[in-house]
Amino acid sequence: MKSTKAEKGRGAPVAPSVSSANGDRKVVAYDALTAKRLTEIPANAWKLGGGDAGAYLVGPAWFDPQVNGFAGVDYQDPAITGEALERSVREIHARGCSHILATIITAGDDQIASQFRKLGKTLDESAFLREAIVGFHLEGPFISPEPGYRGAHPAAHVEGKAGEPSWDRFSRWQDESGNRIRLVTIAPERKGSLEFIRKASSSGVVVALGHTNASVEEIQASVDSGATLFTHLGNGVPMLAPRHDNIIQRVIGIPGLSVSLIPDGIHLPPFLLSNLSRALGSRRVLFTTDCVSPAGCPPGRFRLGDLEVEVGEDRVVWNPDRTSFAGSALTMDAGFYNCIRFGGMSADGAWRGWTWLRRRMFPALKPPMLAIPFPEIAIGS
Ligand SMILES: [Zn+2]
Numbered sequence: 001m002k003s004t005k006a007e008k009g010r011g012a013p014v015a016p017s018v019s020s021a022n023g024d025r026k027v028v029a030y031d032a033l034t035a036k037r038l039t040e041i042p043a044n045a046w047k048l049g050g051g052d053a054g055a056y057l058v059g060p061a062w063f064d065p066q067v068n069g070f071a072g073v074d075y076q077d078p079a080i081t082g083e084a085l086e087r088s089v090r091e092i093h094a095r096g097c098s099h100i101l102a103t104i105i106t107a108g109d110d111q112i113a114s115q116f117r118k119l120g121k122t123l124d125e126s127a128f129l130r131e132a133i134v135g136f137h138l139e140g141p142f143i144s145p146e147p148g149y150r151g152a153h154p155a156a157h158v159e160g161k162a163g164e165p166s167w168d169r170f171s172r173w174q175d176e177s178g179n180r181i182r183l184v185t186i187a188p189e190r191k192g193s194l195e196f197i198r199k200a201s202s203s204g205v206v207v208a209l210g211h212t213n214a215s216v217e218e219i220q221a222s223v224d225s226g227a228t229l230f231t232h233l234g235n236g237v238p239m240l241a242p243r244h245d246n247i248i249q250r251v252i253g254i255p256g257l258s259v260s261l262i263p264d265g266i267h268l269p270p271f272l273l274s275n276l277s278r279a280l281g282s283r284r285v286l287f288t289t290d291c292v293s294p295a296g297c298p299p300g301r302f303r304l305g306d307l308e309v310e311v312g313e314d315r316v317v318w319n320p321d322r323t324s325f326a327g328s329a330l331t332m333d334a335g336f337y338n339c340i341r342f343g344g345m346s347a348d349g350a351w352r353g354w355t356w357l358r359r360r361m362f363p364a365l366k367p368p369m370l371a372i373p374f375p376e377i378a379i380g381s
Pocket residue numbers: 139151211232236
């Protein structure tokens with residue numbers, strides 16, 4: 001008797017959640033930003049996976065302001081080719097993300113200049129790349145030299161004068177890039193930062209603070225000078241920091257700063273992603289993968305600039321001495337779902353967090369529509 005019951009249970013077909021009278025599958029769709037029901041998925045929408053999904057969210061394809069590499073392609077690689085860059089962008093598109101800022105991190109001055117020249121030239125030669133890579137993000141070298149705050153950025157290029165914001169040095173890199181640096185992350189406690197922030201922001205470059213141990217006063221002064229963002233809050237922080245007066249708490253208290261978070265469940269444990277999302281609110285929070293070349297690849301060893309990074313089954317990207325993360329292996333679609341699964345965000349809030357910065361930085365861009373499978377029960381919950 002028992003075994004018959006068990007077999008019956010095992011063999012029971014799973015009923016489709018939504019079906020029409022003639023047995024065809026009926027798809028329901030919701031506007032991702034308003035949660036209102038749509039009559040259909042737009043015919044030209046990018047459709048992610050989920051062939052038998054019953055419900056979809058539909059909205060503008062996503063934007064990621066910090067992509068260091070993807071699908072085995074390292075954007076810091078001096079030998080990068082247009083073909084490799086296009087391959088990585090196609091994989092990013094397949095994850096629902098239409099636009100990125102390709103990110104260059106701390107290196108020697110000449111190395112930064114030649115990489116911007118290389119990437120700029122590559123974009124000059126490809127309309128496909130120019131459409132997808134809407135600018136560059138320079139993270140460093142004008143950041144904190146202190147261990148922990150510096151993260152995986154090479155010490156030799158952030159210590160002393162090398163790490164002090166310099167408009168002349170930046171202008172050289174901007175020229176080499178073909179005027180494509182649209183975002184720069186700096187630490188405002190470095191000498192000369194306020195003048196740099198004023199010049200950068202008045203030239204149309206968005207200034208983010210990050211990899212910093214700035215005081216409340218220093219952060220506020222940089223906001224007053226034109227800084228508007230904070231890069232990956234909760235990372236670029238030592239393992240042990242003061243319990244009250246620390247960079248995370250200081251930044252939460254400055255309403256003029258919007259904040260990017262990395263929703264991989266590793267850079268921020270799920271509860272912290274949720275706490276920070278709620279504390280900041282959907283008007284201040286935005287998401288990024290900060291992904292490096294292992295994103296979208298199986299575990300292995302990968303290059304990230306001068307570093308060799310290692311990725312195991314746990315998808316954690318360690319720098320070689322395992323003292324800090326060196327970017328993430330997160331893909332944009334996984335990041336979006338994480339924002340809802342454990343990030344304390346509603347579906348519409350999460351979607352905003354993956355798109356609003358593009359609207360602000362590039363208001364003329366018309367992103368393609370994206371449709372992603374989504375359980376109906378989660379709409380508006
Ligand atoms: Zn960083």
